[in-house]
Amino acid sequence: MQTDRHYSNIDDNGAKRPADGLFTKNGASFLLPFAAITACFALWGFANDVTSPMVKAFSKIFRMSVTEGAMVQVAFYLGYFVMAFPAAMFIRRYSFKAGVLVGLSLYAAGALLFFPAKAMGVYAPFLLAYFVMTCGLSFLETSCNPYIYCMGSEETATRRLNMAQAFNPIGALAGMYVAMAFVQARMNPMPTAERLTLPDEEFNMLKEQDLDVLIQPYLFIGIVVIALLILIRLTKMPKDGDAPTDKSLRTSLAELARVRNYREGVVAQFFYIGAQVMCWTFIIQYGTHVLMGEGMEEHAAEILSQKFNIAALVLFTCSRFVCTWFLRYVSPGRLLTVLAVVAVVAVCGVILFTDRRGLYCLVAVSGCMSLMFPTIYGIALRGLGDNVKIGGAGLIMSILGGSVFPPLQAALIDAGFTVAGLPATNTSFAVPLVCFVVVAVYGQRAYLREKKRKPRATAHTE
Template identity: 65%
Template structure:
C-alpha cells in the first residue's frame, strides 16, 4: 500500500522526488528576493532622502516585472518546456542581482528600479514555470496539497531574506536618522549615501552567485516533461477559454488582492513599528531594527502556519479554510488599525498566520481542471501579483499624510489590507457555494 507521501510525489508508478526537491528550492529563492526587498522601501527612502511614496516605487518596479513578463513566460514555456522556463528565470534573476553593482556606481535611485524590474522578470518566469510544474508532478487529486507543500518552503527563503536585510543591511547603514540626514550638506550626503549603497548591494551580489550555481545544477539534472506534448501557443483562443470560467476569473481577482495585502502588511510593518516605538522615545534606527524583528516573527508564524494549514487541508475543504482565514485576517487588520499600542503591532504580526495558506490555495482552486491551459492560467495568476505593485503605493500615500483627523495615518492605512481580505473571503465563500 502506498504511503500518503508517495501518492503526493508520484504518478503512474513514477517518483518525482528529486525534480520536486530541485523545483521546490526555487520557491525559497524567490521568497528570499521578495523579503529582502520589502525593508528596502524604508532603506531607500532614508538613503536618498525620499518620501515613503517615492520609496514604494521599489515595489512598483519589483511587482511590475511579474506583471510584464507573465504571459511572455507562459508562451515561452508552451513553446519549449517548464525546465527551459526555470533556467531562463534563474538567469534573469542572477542578471538583475548583478545589475545592483553598476546601479550603485551611478549613485542614482532609478537604476536600482531597473535592476529590480529585470530581477523580477526572472522571478515571473520562475513562478509561471514552477507552480504548474509542481501541480503536474503527481495526480490532480493531490495537486493543491502538493503545491501547498512546495510553497511551505517559500517562507524559509523569506525568513533568510528578512534576516539578511536586518543584519547585513539595516544594522550596517549609517546611524544618522532621517531628520538629521535632511540637514547634511551635499558633500556629506553623497559620502554617506555611497557608503550605505555599498552595504545595500552586497547581499544582492551574493544571491546572484547562488542563483548561478542553482541554474547549473538544474541544467545538469534530467527533469520530467509532464503535459508538455502540445507546443501550439493559440494565445487568444486559450485566454478566451480560461477567462470564461468564473472559478479562474474570480481567482485572478482574489490573487490580486491577496498579494496586495501580503506586500502591504510585510512592507509597512516597518513604518508601523517605527512610528509606535519612536512615540515611546526610541531612536529611529533602533525602532526600525526592532520593527524588522517583529517582521521576522511574523514570517516565522507564516511558515509554521503554512505547514499546519497544509495538514488541515487533508480534512477541510480548501475554499472553506480560505474563507475562515480571510475573515480572521480582516479581524486582525482592524486590530492593527484601531489599537494604537503594542497590541496593534501584535495584531499586525498575527495577520501572517492567516495569510499563509492563501496564495497556493487560490492558485490551486483557480487552475483546477484547466489541463494544458494551466500554463496560460498560471500566467494570469502571476500577473495578478501586480497587486503588490499597485496597492502598496496607495498605502504609502496615506502614510505620508502623517495624521488623518488626528488619527495616525500609518494605522489608518491598514484599512486597505482589510478591504483585500473581504474580497478573498468572498472568493472562499464562492468556492464553497459553487463546489469548485
C-alpha cells in the same frame, strides 16, 4: 495484498497502473524533481523579503518620501506583470525546465546589476535592477507553480503546492534576517531628519557608504542563483506537463474567460498579493511609529520593527505547515475563507490600537496569510487541462497587486490621512483590510461551488 483502490487505470498492456498520488503520476515518481524545483521557491522568497525593508532604506539613503521609496515595490512587482504571459508562451513552446533556466538567468542578471547601479549612485538604476530581477522571478513562478501542480494527481495539487510554497517563507526568513543584520544594522544610524540637513558633500559620502552595505546581499544571492542554474541545467528533469498543444493563445484565453472559478481567482490573487506586500512592507513604518512613541530612537525602532517582521515570517512559515496538514481534512475554499475572516479581524486591531497591541495584531495577520497564495492558485487552476500554463500565467500577472496597492497605502501615510484621531500609519491599513475582504468572498464562493460539484465534474462546467 493490494486492492483495486490503489490503481486508477489500465495501461496499454492491460496491466494495472498505480494511481496518481502526491508525488506520482502515471506510475512515475516526481519526488526528486519536486525537491529541485522547490529550491526555486526559497530563492524567490529570499528576493521578496530582502526587498521589502529596502523601501525604508532607500527613503533614508536618497532622502525621499515614503511614496518615492515605495517605487521599489512598483518596479519589483511590475516585472511579474510584464513577463508572465511571455513566460507562459515560452514554456508552451519549449518546456518547464527551459522556463526555470531562463528565470534563474534573469534573476542572477538583475541581482548583479546592483553593482553598476551603486557605481552610478542614483535611484533609477536600482529600479531597473529590481525590474530585471523580477522578470526572472516571473519566469520562475510561471514555470514552477504549474510544474509542481502537474507532479501528481489533481486531487492532491493544492496540498502539493502548499508543501512547495512552505519553503518560500524559509527563504523569506533568510531574506528578512539578512536585511536586518547585514543592511539595516550596518547602515549609518543617522536619523532621516538629520540627513535632510547635511551639505551635499557629506550627504554623498554617507550615501556611498550605505549603498555599499545595501548591495551586498544582492551580489551574494546572484552567485547562489548561478550555482542553482548550473545544477538544474545538468539534472535530468521529467517532461510531464510539457506536451505541446496546437491550441492558439486566443482560444485558451477565451476558454479561461468562461471559467468563473478561474476569473475570480485572478482577482482574489491580485488583492491578496497587494495585502501581503503592504503588511510586510509597512510593518517597518508602523512599528517605528509605535516604538518611537514609546521614546525609542529612530534607528533602534527600525531594527526592532524588523525583528517583529521576522517574527511575522516565522509565524507565516509554521502556519503554512499546519494549514497544509489541515487541507487533508478541510476544504481549501472553507479554510481560505476562515483565515481571511480572521485576517480582517486582526487588521481591524492594527487600525484601532495605537500601541504594541496593534503591532502584535500585524504579526498575527501573517499567520492567516500563509495558506492564501498557493490555495487561491490551486483552486483557480482546478480542471483547466491543457490551459494550465496560460492559466498559471494569468495568476502570476495578478501579482501586479503588489505594485498597485503599496503606493496607495504610502500616499495615505505621506498625506497624514487620519480618522477619529488615529495616526495615518494606522488608518492606511484600511487598504489591506479591503483586500482581505475580497479574498474571504472568493474563498466562500469557491467553497459553495465545490459543494455543488459532482464527484467527476470538471471546472469548465462550473
